[in-house]
Amino acid sequence: MCAALPQALLRVEAMSNSIEIKNLDLRFGSFEVLQDLNLDIGKGEFLVLLGSSGCGKSTLLNCIAGLLDVSAGQIHINGENVTWAEPSERGIGMVFQSYALYPQMTVEGNLSFGLKNAKLPKAEIAQRVKRASEILQIEPLLKRKPAALSGGQRQRVAIGRALVRDVDVFLFDEPLSNLDAKLRADLRVEIKRLHQKLNNTMVYVTHDQIEAMTLADRIAIMRDGKIMQLGTPDEIYGLPMNKYVADFIGSPSMNFIDGSIKNGAFTVDELNLSLAGYEFASGEAVDRSATLGIRPEHVVTGELVSHSPYSIDVEVELIEPTGSDKLIDCQVAGHLFRVRMDGQAQVSVGETLKLGIDPARVSLFDTATEIRL
Amino acid sequence: MTEASGLPLEGPQGPKPRRVLSRRNIFLYGTLFVITLYYAMPLYVMIVTSLKGMPEIRLGNIFSPPMEVTFEPWVKAWSQACTGLTCNGLSTGFWNSVKITIPSVILSISIASVNGYALANWKFKGANVFFTILIFGAFIPYQVMLYPIVIILREIGLYGSLGGLVLVHTIFGMPILTLLFRNYFSSLPEELFKAARVDGAKFWGIYFRIMVPMSLPIFTVAVILQVTGIWNDFLFGVVYTGPETYPMTVSLNNIVNSTQGVKEYNINMAATIITGLVPLTIYFVSGRLFVRGIAAGAVKG
Numbered sequence: 001m002c003a004a005l006p007q008a009l010l011r012v013e014a015m016s017n018s019i020e021i022k023n024l025d026l027r028f029g030s031f032e033v034l035q036d037l038n039l040d041i042g043k044g045e046f047l048v049l050l051g052s053s054g055c056g057k058s059t060l061l062n063c064i065a066g067l068l069d070v071s072a073g074q075i076h077i078n079g080e081n082v083t084w085a086e087p088s089e090r091g092i093g094m095v096f097q098s099y100a101l102y103p104q105m106t107v108e109g110n111l112s113f114g115l116k117n118a119k120l121p122k123a124e125i126a127q128r129v130k131r132a133s134e135i136l137q138i139e140p141l142l143k144r145k146p147a148a149l150s151g152g153q154r155q156r157v158a159i160g161r162a163l164v165r166d167v168d169v170f171l172f173d174e175p176l177s178n179l180d181a182k183l184r185a186d187l188r189v190e191i192k193r194l195h196q197k198l199n200n201t202m203v204y205v206t207h208d209q210i211e212a213m214t215l216a217d218r219i220a221i222m223r224d225g226k227i228m229q230l231g232t233p234d235e236i237y238g239l240p241m242n243k244y245v246a247d248f249i250g251s252p253s254m255n256f257i258d259g260s261i262k263n264g265a266f267t268v269d270e271l272n273l274s275l276a277g278y279e280f281a282s283g284e285a286v287d288r289s290a291t292l293g294i295r296p297e298h299v300v301t302g303e304l305v306s307h308s309p310y311s312i313d314v315e316v317e318l319i320e321p322t323g324s325d326k327l328i329d330c331q332v333a334g335h336l337f338r339v340r341m342d343g344q345a346q347v348s349v350g351e352t353l354k355l356g357i358d359p360a361r362v363s364l365f366d367t368a369t370e371i372r373l
Numbered sequence: 374m375t376e377a378s379g380l381p382l383e384g385p386q387g388p389k390p391r392r393v394l395s396r397r398n399i400f401l402y403g404t405l406f407v408i409t410l411y412y413a414m415p416l417y418v419m420i421v422t423s424l425k426g427m428p429e430i431r432l433g434n435i436f437s438p439p440m441e442v443t444f445e446p447w448v449k450a451w452s453q454a455c456t457g458l459t460c461n462g463l464s465t466g467f468w469n470s471v472k473i474t475i476p477s478v479i480l481s482i483s484i485a486s487v488n489g490y491a492l493a494n495w496k497f498k499g500a501n502v503f504f505t506i507l508i509f510g511a512f513i514p515y516q517v518m519l520y521p522i523v524i525i526l527r528e529i530g531l532y533g534s535l536g537g538l539v540l541v542h543t544i545f546g547m548p549i550l551t552l553l554f555r556n557y558f559s560s561l562p563e564e565l566f567k568a569a570r571v572d573g574a575k576f577w578g579i580y581f582r583i584m585v586p587m588s589l590p591i592f593t594v595a596v597i598l599q600v601t602g603i604w605n606d607f608l609f610g611v612v613y614t615g616p617e618t619y620p621m622t623v624s625l626n627n628i629v630n631s632t633q634g635v636k637e638y639n640i641n642m643a644a645t646i647i648t649g650l651v652p653l654t655i656y657f658v659s660g661r662l663f664v665r666g667i668a669a670g671a672v673k674g
Contacts, residue, residue, distance in 0.1 A: 067567050088573030100564035104586040113582070114572030161572070173564075 016079070018043045018169060018201035019064060024073035026056075026063060026225075033059050034225040037073070041203060043168075046195050048212040049205045051222035052248075057205045058173055060222070064203060065094050065171050078168060088117070090169075093162025097174040099154040101146035107133075107157050108142040111164050132163040135194070152183045159194070172204040176211065188214060209249055213237070221245050239363075243370035246293050246363055252327060255337045257292045258367060261285055266292050266364065269333040273310050277360040280373055290373060293363040296327065296340040300356040308356025316351045328353065423447065423642035430638050446639035450647060454640050456627035459616075463644055466624025469535065470604060470651075473620055477539045478599040481546035482592065488547070489554025490580050494566050504555070511548035519612055526613060533615040541613055542603050550595055557591040558584060593659050601652040621648050 019041040026034040033056050041047045049057040062068040064075060066087035074083045082090045101110050108129060115125045133139045136156045146154055155175060162170055172191070176184045192215055195202055206212055212219050213233045221228045221236065221244075229241040240246035246254045259268030264285045266273045273292070275285055305311050314337065318329035321343065328339040328347065332355075339355060341347065364373040392398075418435055423446050425439040452462040459465075491497070492504050522541060523532065531537030561584070569579045585592075610620040619627075625648045629641045 062567075065567075065571060067570060086573075087567075087571045092571065094568065094571045096564040096568060098562055098564050100562060100568040102565065102569070102583055113569075113574070117573035117578060161568070165572075 016043055017041060017076075018045065018078060019203070020076040021064070022074040022076070024060075024063065024075065025071045026059060026068065027071045032225060034063070037225070037227065039220065039227065039230070041201060044199045044201060046202045046204065046215055046217045048216035048219045049203065049222055050207070050209060050212040050219050052207060055222040056225040057222045061171050061173055061203060061205050065092055066090050088114070091167045092169045092171055093165045093167045094171040095155070095158045095162050095173065095175045097177050099146070099158045099178070101154055101157055103146055106143055106145055107138065107149070110146065110157055111160050114161065114165055128164045128166065132160045135163065135197070136160045151179050152187060155179065155187060159191075168200050170200060170202040172202065174205055174207070176206075176208075191215065209251070221248060239372070241372050243291060243293070243365045246365070250295055252296050252338050252340070254293045254295050254363070255332070255335070257333050257335045257337075258289070259292060259333065260287070260289045261364070262287050266290065271312065271333045273357060273359060273362075275359050275364075277309065277358070278362065278364065282373070289367045291365045291367050291370070293365060294357060295361070296338045298358070298361040299339045300358075301339065301341055301345065301353060305354045305356035308358055310359065311354055311356045314353050314355055316347055316349050316353055319347060319349060419642045419646055423639050423646060425639055427635070427637065427639065446637070447643040447647070450628070450640045450644035454628045454644060455631055456624050463621060463624050463628070463647055466619055466621035467647075469614075469618055470621040472535050473538050473542070473610075474600060474603045477542035477546070477603050478596060480539065481543040481550055481599055482595045484543070485547055485550030485595070486554045486585075486588070486592070487580065488551040490558050490584055492551070492555045493558035494579070495576065507548050507551055511552070515545070515608065523612065532613065533618065535614070535618050538609060538613045538618075538620075541609050542606070546599055546602070550599070553595060554591060557588060561587060597655055597659055600655050604651050
């Protein structure tokens with residue numbers, strides 16, 4: 001009993017959600033952008049909405065911000081129904097992809113614009129601007145116009161504009177997409193630090209899976225206005241709930257082989273992989289047609305093969321060295337199959353390579369419904 | 374010479390040589406010269422004639438510069454030339470035109486810019502229908518509406534007054550100006566508008582604090598269009614005002630076409646130049662901004 005009590009308290013804590021989206025529908029004319037979408041985001045959680053372009057992730061963010069009117073459903077922020085509330089009344093701060101800084105105002109003017117609209121006392125405004133600019137290290141830039149700032153500095157100011165509002169919820173709409181690769185990696189770390197420091201709820205839209213994996217507490221993968229899977233980065237990567245998610249996450253992407261499950265083994269052509277160790281969602285193996293998914297980095301080569309429950313011989317067709325890794329193209333059961341090897345591995349085209357596969361690390365999907373078995 | 378270039382390079386190197394007198398250049402500059410002449414000659418004749426006395430004009434050498442420069446025709450055109458019965462020159466018409474143009478320009482641009490802003494950023498119900506009707510208005514020939522507007526102005530008691538003409542100019546400027554402003558505001562990044570909404574700015578706050586400060590080029594274009602358009606207007610001026618309130622263009626016409634006595638070409642030329650000075654000044658002052666404003670809608674900044 002005593003041991004169960006903190007557990008129960010934790011659950012109550014977890015139930016106080018920062019954002020709750022209930023049966024959300026959004027239509028443009030007859031075109032359904034979001035369909036019956038439900039999503040709860042906990043207090044202090046970093047949630048990433050991930051998906052390819054046109055999946056509705058930015059639309060969902062705009063709905064949360066109140067910049068788009070929903071067709072049906074409700075949005076609650078901090079326990080209040082804000083479905084009809086103005087964006088400024090929702091207790092949110094938003095950061096846009098194009099920075100959206102007001103070009104004719106100085107950095108200071110940009111930071112204080114929202115506060116002036118809220119009719120805050122001057123001293124309070126000055127103090128908040130000072131605090132935000134300290135956190136983001138933009139104090140020397142306060143008197144400059146946005147045109148005189150670099151891309152990274154502009155995005156920092158844009159984050160600052162959300163910061164001064166002193167709100168519980170931050171919304172990021174692809175904030176790093178306009179920056180070059182190096183700066184993107186730097187600012188990514190900074191956003192993560194900021195989240196650790198402020199510990200407020202952040203909803204972050206991106207199409208970059210690295211950003212999603214590194215930043216998120218949970219990732220929602222979206223497709224055609226629906227959430228395909230919601231889970232921690234580990235779950236999304238290790239236990240994809242359907243073939244779309246499995247294919248979307250991971251680079252290079254997962255290898256897929258169509259075949260069938262017979263007597264507890266996955267078989268097709270020369271492949272006969274015993275599934276002992278694979279955890280079926282239904283608990284047991286049923287004979288059926290299925291798709292096998294194996295990540296390139298979950299295939300072992302060299303001495304490790306002897307420890308693998310199953311091994312297969314393939315011929316090396318193509319080698320792509322990337323420095324840290326070597327990507328090998330080969331054929332398994334008539335499908336292109338990619339393997340990630342160590343960057344120092346000695347291998348040449350035409351060579352026969354022994355691959356070790358562990359059934360505990362593969363994914364199996366129903367061929368027709370593409371849902372994880 | 375550095376050490377590395379011990380061996381001189383052979384073959385084409387550096388900038389490609391271009392001949393100044395190539396066939397292309399001769400053709401290009403020749404054409405430009407002819408076109409310049411075509412436009413500059415009439416202006417030259419006007420200026421030269423306006424500075425001559427009548428005896429010199431009667432000699433018929435319209436291209437020759439004046440032997441005796443006189444500014445009397447300019448003074449006469451401004452204050453003494455006869456328009457029908459009165460002989461006050463252009464001055465009355467000039468001040469009338471100023472009184473018509475300034476309020477019309479300010480009114481029409483203020484209303485049209487808010488229209489364009491609302492249409493571009495606040496997608497209200499029926500916005501597209503409203504916009505279509507407004508644009509359709511731009512294609513209705515003025516002549517169709519001349520007489521109905523006479524009746525309307527008479528009924529509201531504005532017929533023959535400057536206020537009536539200001540109203541007409543404001544209404545007729547609306548379609549094209551609204552289109553201009555709508556397209557400009559649509560070309561501004563939408564995220565800026567969204568950011569301002571998150572920052573709690575309302576309709577007028579966003580308009581005055583965010584949109585207007587970013588819109589100097591398009592306001593310049595609108596001012597040029599309206600000032601030249603309203604200043605040069607003749608039809609509305611002659612229809613909706615009376616002899617006391619005639620704008621400058623109508624006065625000019627009355628001076629040039631008055632049939633009493635001899636045709637005083639020097640006064641006519643001076644009067645025409647004076648009338649044209651206002652739009653001309655506007656062009657010279659804001660030409661650079663004008664070009665920038667017209668291009669601003671086309672390419673996203």
